[in-house]
Amino acid sequence: MINLSVLVEDFEKRFGKNHRAFFAPGRINLIGEHTDYNGGYVFPGAIEQGITAVIQSNGTHLVNLYAHDLGIGCTFDIRDKELHADSNFRYVFGVIRELDKRRVELDGFDAVYGGDVPLGAGMSSSAALECCFAIALCNIFHCKLSNSIDLARVGQAAEHNYVGVKCGIMDQFASIFGRANALVRYDCHTEEYEYFPWNPDGYRLVLVNSCVKHTLVGSPYNDRRASCERVAKTAKVSSLRECTWDKLEAVHHKLTDEDYRRARYVLGELDRVLEVSAALEQGDYETVGRQMYLTHEGLSRDYEVSCEELDFLVSEAKRLGVTGSRLMGGGFGGCTINLVQDEIYDRFTGEVQKSYHAKFHRSCQLIPVVISDGARHIDVQ
C-alpha cells in the first residue's frame, strides 16, 4: 500500500483537513485465465498492492480529482454525462456514471488518489481504481448497493462502457472479496464462491514482471472474447462453460481453426481449475504447478496472448526447476506467476533476472506475493 500520509498531506494542501480514506487491492490469479467471461471458474487472491483514495464530499456539484502518481487533476460536474478531461480519469468517471445508472445518489466530492500496483503488469490496477472509488463513494454518500457483487459489477461496467474493454468480473471480484491468506474460487456462472486457505508450506508465489507494458484497451482481448462467443453460438450453448468436449468436436468443421483453438484452450482451462482445486485440498503443489505450465502452453499456443518475453520467463522457470509458472492476467505483456520451492527461491530469482537482462537488454521486476484483504475503509491517524 502506498504511504497514506503522503496522500493525506497532498489532500490537505488542496482541499482541507476533513477526509476519509479507502483502499482497494490488485490481484493475482492462481489458475483460470480467460474463463470468467466464458461463465467459468477463476482462482484469484487480493494482494497488498493497490489504490488508495483520500476523499470527502464537498457540498457542491463539482468533482475535483487529483491523481497523485500522475501529477494531474481535473474538475467536472457530477451530472456530466461525458468526460472532458484527460482519459486517465475515465475509470473514476465511469464508476460515477455506473453508480448513477443504479440510482445511487451522489454529489460533488474532492479526492486525491495514488497507488503501488505496477501499471500494465496484469495485476489489475484498473480494477483496484474502480473498486476503490465504488466503495469510497457508497460510503461517503451513505448508500448501499443491494450486495457486494454489485460493487464489483459497477467496476466491470465502468470498464466496458467508459474504457472499452469487455473484461470479465474476476479482477473486480477479487478486489472486493479478497481475504488475507486465502485464495477464492469463484464460479462466474452461478456466482458461488469458496475460500481456500493459502499457506503453502515449503513454497512461495512470486511474480516476475516482464515490464512489457500490456494494455487491454484496443488490444485483441475483445477479439478473444468474440471468438469464444462465436463458438458458443455455433455449439448452441449459452457460454463455453456449457460446451462439453463432445459438443465442441461436433461443430469443429463449422469453426475457423483459430476459433476452434481458442475454445480448446478455454475448455482445457475449465478442467484445470477443478484439478487445481482438488490438488490444493490434498496439499499437492506439484500437481498445481504442472497445471500452471499447461495453462501457459494453452495461453501461448492456442489462445495466443503471450509474447516472446513471457514465454522466455516461463521456460527459464522450468529450466531452473520451478514447480509452476505461467503468464498471469489478460496477457500481451505483464507478469508471470511462479510457484517456487523455498530451497530454490534465491537461485531462481537471481538467475532469472540475469538471464532476462542478457536476452532482452532490460530488467524484469520481482514481486513477492502476499495474499491480503479486499477493498476497505482505512483509518487516517
Ligand code: GLA
Ligand atoms: C483481464 C480481465 C479479466 C480476465 C483476465 C484473463 O484481467 O480484466 O476479466 O478476463 O484478463 O483471465
